[in-house]
Amino acid sequence: MKVKLDYFIDRITMYRLVLYVLIALIAVAVFLAAFHILPFTPLSLLASTFLLVVICAVLNALLAAVFGVPANVESSYITALILALIIDPAQTPVAFQFIAWAAILAISSKYILAINNKHIFNPAAIAVVITSFALGESASWWVGTTSMLPLVLVGGLLIAYKLRRIEMTLIFCGVAAVFTGLITYVQGHPLLTAAQQLFVGSPLFFFAFIMLTEPLTEPPTKMLRRVYAALTGLLFLPQLHFATLYSTPELALVLGNIFAYIVSPKQKVVLKLAQRVKIATGAIDFVFTPAQRLHYRPGQYMEFTLAHPHPDSRGNRRYFTLASSPTEKNMHVGVRFYEQGSSFKQAMLKMNGKTKIVAAQIAGDFTLPQDPEQKLVFIAGGIGITPFRSMLKYLLDTKQRRNIILLYINRTANEIAYKDILNAVQARSGIKVIHALTNTAALPPGWNGLAGRLTEEAIKEVVPDYDERLYYLSGPPDMVRGYEKILKDMHIKSDYIKKDFFPGLV
Structure with a gap:
């Protein structure tokens, strides 16, 4: 039910x-x-x-x-x-x-x-x-x-x-x-x-x-x-x-x-599209120039309004997690596109420098803990990497070092987004990034990541001190619910599991 x-x-x-x-x-x-x-x-x-x-x-x-x-x-x-x-x-x-x-x-x-x-x-x-x-x-x-x-x-x-x-x-x-x-x-x-x-x-x-x-x-x-x-x-x-x-x-x-x-934050800003970058198969990073500087915490989200002709049943508003860091001048929003997509996403694909899109209501608790010594595990699925891109970019720019293991799950290697940031944090911040591809029939040659679905045993193997860490889950709702159950089966307390709102579906 x-x-x-x-x-x-x-x-x-x-x-x-x-x-x-x-x-x-x-x-x-x-x-x-x-x-x-x-x-x-x-x-x-x-x-x-x-x-x-x-x-x-x-x-x-x-x-x-x-x-x-x-x-x-x-x-x-x-x-x-x-x-x-x-x-x-x-x-x-x-x-x-x-x-x-x-x-x-x-x-x-x-x-x-x-x-x-x-x-x-x-x-x-x-x-x-x-x-x-x-x-x-x-x-x-x-x-x-x-x-x-x-x-x-x-x-x-x-x-x-x-x-x-x-x-x-x-x-x-x-x-x-x-x-x-x-x-x-x-x-x-x-x-x-x-x-x-x-x-x-x-x-x-x-x-x-x-x-x-x-x-x-x-x-x-x-x-x-x-x-x-x-x-x-x-x-x-x-x-x-x-x-x-x-x-x-x-x-x-x-x-x-x-x-x-x-x-509450008081900002509501008009955005101007500066650039669109393909970051993975079916995923685009929209780079916006805001009319004024935004103040938010890495991992938070905003509501976006995009007027367009003949909106479908999902309307002209969406919530998107900000993929950008507060240290960046521009705003990044990572979006996954599917066949038979909504009228809103179709309108996003047609945006140009003259298109007016409004962002408001900065909100969300899916943010880094205040204690920099707290050990963390990030589990991301697909475009659910966006809040982690925000956090990791922030840590890079502020030169903070934290004990973080990122488990990033995709079907194929072509769906891995924001590779530049993921490579940079591994090289410069000591953060461990582990990729998992669920389509074992399409593994690239020489693949050294995980293959198949991420199981309880796999998590314990790559996270030996799993019972000492705070877990962040971000991705499609079914994925988040699935890994929340796995973590609870591992006797991780609910207080140590944070779930992203995944506002894109709201």
Whole structure:
């Protein structure tokens, strides 16, 4: 079952998955409304949703043109559908005006309430916060009802699993539950009633899975995301208030977004293609000149937006690990190409010096440990070498020496990427690089690397002190899961296994 789930999840982008879940929620709500289970008519929900989608899509395209950046079409649809699920469907002219203003404010916030081209707030949340103060109209969060809960849980868990944010959502829900219980106990109210209201009669899970996990407004590292989740979980409590100002879900998220912005990298840059270099069979290293110098740690990734005609179901955004080192002036992005590739990758192949591609949201924990004495093993598969290229180039440029063994797995020798860096670190840094080719029928003459799949026995042979090392895994998801299992069979603790997000599939 888990294998089938992973197969499905790995082949759909995060934005498209969120979009499908939101569409499903609207569809179920229309069905429930038709049977009077929800307190509005199907027509009012459909009309409100249509208005929100049109305003968000049109305004997003206009503002993208004005600000000279690629339009994220899926993002505008997602914002519109979230607003449709948290604002009561309109049934009067005044209610339609409220919905229209919410849509306008949400999309505008992404361009206007931004610093260095990076928007600060969740668009839907900041929109209803502003309308609450300016118009006296606020979100009802009607999606947080018992009848909608099953689909919210199923769809939300898929999103959190896809993004590897299960822990963050659990922390948020746990903090909200603990403090709700404490406040309820102090006030002398029934705990069971409070628990039922929180878990069944509130938007807790929709908020956690859909709103809290938005990548562009969350912190970049796991530890900071834990703090973010706990802080927002505390602020989520409706019992909290300052004078007559009571906390609401949208206000909690906006305050959490401010924390996330403070602790996150602030850069969003336009890139200019400087060069493309074939680094292996089916793999190209794209060399970009950023409009400004980027500050990141070796091994981190960014989100790339490339506008192109007729994007397919995977959209116009991708996450790529940076193959470059912070010591380099240009940005390197290594990409593997396949037959029947996505429209995004086809557009990448057509890029020239005039093409505008935007990179944002530096994030990731797949970075070198602070302790330079920690022994490491890097296990890379195919284009999963990119974060290691970043780290190794950084170590070369900063003249650091670390005890590292790199196990690089490919089908054939022609698929080995970044040979120049791998040869340099062996010669100048003492780092041990061991190649493994899985296609034993195509071994080159005089091959002195490993042949066949990398087994537990092979790892123990080339890494005698295997139980003293920290392991880094990067490559296709199936490969990473396979070697994680091998390492655990070798009694390597989970804390000593770091897995790359492999954001190219997100």
